[in-house]
Amino acid sequence: MxxxxxxxxxxxxxxxxxxxxxxxxxxxxxxxxxxxxxxxxxxxxxxxxxxxxxxxxxxxxxxxxxxxxxxxxxxxxxxxxxxxxxxxxxxxHMATGSMNRYWWDVLENGPASRYATWFDIDWQSPEIKLQGKVLIPVLGDQYGRVLAEGNIRIEWDRERFQLRYLDQRFPLSPRSLATVLMRTARQMRDDTLGFLADSLARLPAPDLNDPALVQDRHRDKNAVYGLLKRLCVEKPELMQAIEATLSSINADIDALDEILDQQNYRLAYWRTADQELGYRRFFDINTLVGVRxxxxxxxxxxxxxxxxxxxxxxxxxxxxxxxxxxxxxxxxxxxxxxxxxxxxxxxxKILEDGEFLRENWPIDGTSGYDFLNVCNSVLVYDVGLRKLSDIYAEFTGRNESYDAMTHDKKLNVEQEALGSDVNRLANLFVEICEMHRNERDFTRAEIRRAIREVAACFSVYRTYVVAERNEITEEDRREIVSAVTRAKEQRTDIDARLFDFIGDVLMLNERGGRESEFLLRFQQFTSPVMAKGVEDTVFYCFNRMIGLNEVGGSPATNGITLKEFHDYCRHMLATHPLTMVSLTTHDTKRCDDVRARLATLSEIPEKWLAACTRWTRLNEPLKVNRSPDRNTEYFLYQTLVGAWPISEKRLQAYMEKATREAKEQTSWTQQNKEFEEGLRTFLQKLLQSTEFLADLEAFVLEVKEAGQTNSLAQSLLHYTAPGVPDTFQGGELWDFRLLDPDNRSPVDYGMRQSMLNQLKGGLTPEEILERADTGMPKLWLTYKALHLRREHPEWFLAEAEYTPLFATGPKAEHIIAFTRARHVLTLVPRWRLILGDDWARTSFEIPAGRWRNVLTDELVHGGMTSIEELLQRFPVALLVLDSE
CATH class of the missing domain: 3.20.20.80 (Glycosidases)
Known part of the structure; x- marks a missing residue:
């Protein structure tokens, strides 16, 4: 069980x-x-x-x-x-390549493959050259040039024939192999080899709708290959003759081109993937093919x-x-x-602001990005965030709104990296319009533009409308109507009736086989548009406060209230009490302690502005070719504060990835060597500047302790809020790693075991805090909270009641508190820099009973208690109702 x-x-x-x-x-x-x-x-x-x-x-x-x-x-x-x-x-999805025998079989046999039904491939492309073929965009240059350079060859290892391009290999279709064998048979005057060649040439070409014939073809093909292998063993001279034939073909570009044209795939220049790829991918990664x-x-x-x-x-x-x-x-x-x-x-499931997991999905919850962002948002200071908006605009000279940037970046991604996906949708919608006389005169070009616009106007990853179940929720309907309405406002040059017709198909007002297919494909499409356009682009361009730029986050918002935090927790307990809750994952843009420290900037916007002004003036002479630009520089200074100390190697790798993801000064596909070299030089000089480093370290020292308090606060919320907490590898200590591959760096478990042994040896809270730089306080909190959960799951899981609690007094807004199952009380502070060390007579009413703080082993009795007393020995409090 x-x-x-x-x-x-x-x-x-x-x-x-x-x-x-x-x-x-x-x-x-x-x-x-x-x-x-x-x-x-x-x-x-x-x-x-x-x-x-x-x-x-x-x-x-x-x-x-x-x-x-x-x-x-x-x-x-x-x-x-x-x-x-x-x-x-x-x-x-699955990865392509020769190790994937299912994909290899598809490339070898095309629509006649036993596994053609496995992959989301459009075999009926409107491009005649691609009908019945899979585009393989791997070549470093135009096909003809690569062929002329001799970089494509047919090879035979006496077990199987294959095509080789540099270090990549591809199968040969059986019918094309008939050409090689027949040419050899005539030269050697070998009737048996000629018979085998004819047998391959006569193999039927069934499609995926005739599975019985597909299996017969596979049987016959293998029988021919087996006979060929036996024949070559019996007549070794045939092996040498076949190899000689291959050498001759490889030396003859026209002959080689003729055989390549007979394949079930088309090798092409890698840039063709943006517009002509005929299979669904994972986002824009050509080597990850969609599985049906x-x-x-x-x-x-x-x-x-x-x-x-x-x-x-x-x-x-x-x-x-x-x-x-x-x-x-x-x-x-x-x-x-x-x-x-x-x-x-x-x-x-990535949920956007205000969106919740569908309650009719028979699963226990999400992987926790929603909690991560709620937790992040309740710890930032709303007034300071508004000031940071002005500071960001002043520093960078950029006034573009987050929503406008999101819309534009989505469109850019659709036009470039996801262009082939748009084309597949447009081709299908052209067919739909042809069947409706009122819409048949819409052109392919305007249909393509309209599809891009509607997708760019979605505010969530996708909808979940299913025609065959007649299933559409009001939530989905509202999102589609909103997207279509915004699209019509954005593109007044496109006939509004086209947008309305797209909306009708998406909302099941227009039905049919093609309409249903378009609906399902479109819903699969809006997700990568959001992911690539926002997560992997906007989150590196909109840099007001990068700690909020997380998957499913809302970087332009100004945090949430205590009530909103508690409402979220109660909703999760009522709907998905066993959901995963996370602070860091393998996909987060930065680990939890980086965000915890960055959150403090919202408390000191004026000091942050002064620091950025000093650093910009000080570092201007270090720039080469005016690189980095002001937006990248602002992103960099936040990264340094959040992740300090950081090595030059880590910083160089991260900034290269961040700027290429931003796609403003450089990108993965069109690298601006001048900008990138200037940035590398700037970073190198920056980390050699004793004056800058002294100033940076002084600033980090000012926010360091508050960042640690934020870390302990979000960690305790994470371990006691509704759901099942996940700890990302190594995250039980302070974790200042950035996005992958940085967050996959080795974890020193020997050190962690040693520190845990010391904690179990009986360190006092004061001794633990004295070792704060090592991460000891976070390890202590993690250890105590996890053991409490394991020993008393009934206090935290499905039936464990969640009750918000509120402090009273001048600093009441600085406290987040709640009880679980009336046996566990969580209390954490926020906005520590604004708070200072003065709780100003702020107090808290502890429910009746005798409670023990498991982090300090102190006993506390129910009733009104000062916050200062509760947090005197440790920055956060975890109380358990004492049964003794």
Missing amino acids: PRIPTSTYRLQLHGEFTFDDAKAIAPYLKELGISHVYCSPYLQAAPGSTHGYDVVDHEHVNEGLGGEEAHQRFCQRLRELDLGQVLDIVPN VERQHVFDATHYRIFQWLDQGVLDGVRTDHPDGLRDPQQYFARLRARAPKAWIIGE
């Missing part, structure tokens, strides 16, 4: 941290108080994968992590320690091992990656729940 976690600990597995490494730290995690180890995906991934989301084989455990035997050792150790396990799974998991046989095949592990008790739950990429997320989760009715199922 699966067990619901009381807490999880995320481990990022890769070649440098394998199953055996995870096994070695399992006793430490048990001692820390964790109930479940939460692993990154570990089914077989592409060679060298550092994250596991590029799965190539759902049947086997990743050999790069130690394979099946190491996995068994790891799972056995967890069982011995009574630790549960949760696994991150990837249903939306909505088809039952694909679902069964790709989840076989997952369900096996759930049935065996190896897993207690799963976290499902990117459900918004699926054609029908609710159907997917219903199948998952039906097959694993007691499992803990979490979906990585």
Whole structure:
């Protein structure tokens, strides 16, 4: 029977941290108080994968992590320690490449492949050159030039024929192989080889709608290949002749081109992917192809091992990656729940401000970005954020609103990186318009522009309308109406009736097979538009206060009130009490302690402005080619304050990635070498400037302690609010890492074990705080909170009541407090820099009874108590009703 976690600990597995490494730290995690180890995906991934989301084989455990035997050792150790396990799974996509035998089969056989139904491929492209073919955009230059340079060749290892481009390999279609064999047969006058060549040439070309003929073709193909292998063993001279034929073809560009034209794929210049790719991807990553998991046989095949592990008790739950990429997320989760009715199922659903997880989804909650942003927002100071808006505009000279920037960046992403996705939608909508006489004269060009505009005007990741179930909620209807209305306002040059017609299709007012297909594809499309346009672009361009620039966050808002925080917690308890709550994930833009420190800037906007003014004046002589620009410089200074101390190597890598993601001065596809070299030189000189570093360190010292208090505050909220808290690997100490790959850097578990041993040895709160720089206070809080959860799950899980509490007095707004199940009381401060050390007679009424602060071991009796007394020995308080 699966067990619901009381807490999880995320481990990022890769070649440098394998199953055996995870096994070695399992006793430490048990001692820390964790109930479940939460692993990154570990089914077989592409060679060298550092994250596991590029799965190539759902049947086997990743050999790069130690394979099946190491996995068994790891799972056995967890069982011995009574630790549960949760696994991150990837249903939306697979990695392409030769290790993916399903994809390889599709490239070899095209629509006649046994696995053509597995992938979201448009075989009927309006481009004649791509009909029945998959575009493979891997070439470094135009196809003809690459061919002329001799970088494409046919090879044969005497087991299989394949096409090679540099270090990449692709299969040869059986029919094209007939050309090679027939040419050799005629030269050698070998009738048997000629017969085999004819057999390959006559293989039928069924499509995915004729599965029986597909299987017959596969049988016949393998029989021919088997006979060819036997023939070559019997007649070794044929092997040499075939190799000679291949050499001749490789030396003849026209002959090689003719064989390439017979393939079920088209090798092309990598830039063609933006406009002509014929398959759905994960966002804009060409090497991650969309999987048709909505088809039952694909679902069964790709989840076989997952369900096996759930049935065996190896897993207690799963976290499902990117459900918004699926054609029908609710159907997917219903199948998952039906097959694993007691499992803990979490979906990585990104919720925008004010949006909540659909209550009809049969899962336990999200992966916690919603909590992260609520927690972040309640700790920033609203008045200061408004002042930071003015400071940002003054410093950078930019007055563009966040909403306007979001709209424009989404459009840019749609026109460039996601252009092929737009074209696929436009092609389908042209067909729809052709069937309606009132709309048939809309041109492909204006349809394409209208689709981009509507998608750019969505304020959420996607809607969940399903025609076959006649399913549309009022929430979805409002979002579609709003998006269409805004689109018409933005593009008055486009006939408003076209926007209305798109809206009618999206809201089921116009129905039909093509209409339903367009609706489902469009809903899959708006998610990457939001992710690439906002998360991976705007969040590096709109830099008012970068600590708010998190997945699902609202960077332009001015925080939330205590009431809004408590309303959110009560809503989650009522709807998804077992949701995951997170502060840092493998996808966050910066770890929790960076955000905690940055939040303090909202309390001291004037001092921040003065510091930025000094630093800009001081560092102006360090600039080369006027790089960086003011917006990048403002982003940089916040990064330095939030993540200090940071090495030049880490900072250089981060700033390169951040500026390329911003796509303003440079990008991944069009790198501005002059800007990037200027930025690298600036960073190098900056970290050698003793005057600047002294000033920076003095500023960081001023906010450091308040940042630590924020960290402890959000950590305690995280461990006691409704939901199941996840600790990201290494995050039990201060964590100043930035986005990946920085957050996958090695974690020193030996040091953490040593520090935990010291804590268990009986350090006083004062001694713990004296060692604050080591992260000891955060480790202490984590240890005590996790053990409390594990020992008393009934105080925190589904039925555990949540009651907001409020302080009284001049500084009442500085306190966040609540009880759980009437047995646990959480109390944390906020806005510590504004507060200073004066609580000004602010007090708090503790519910009746005798309470023990588990962080200080002090006893407190119910009644009115001063906040100063409650927080005298430790920055936050965790009280438990004492039964003695």
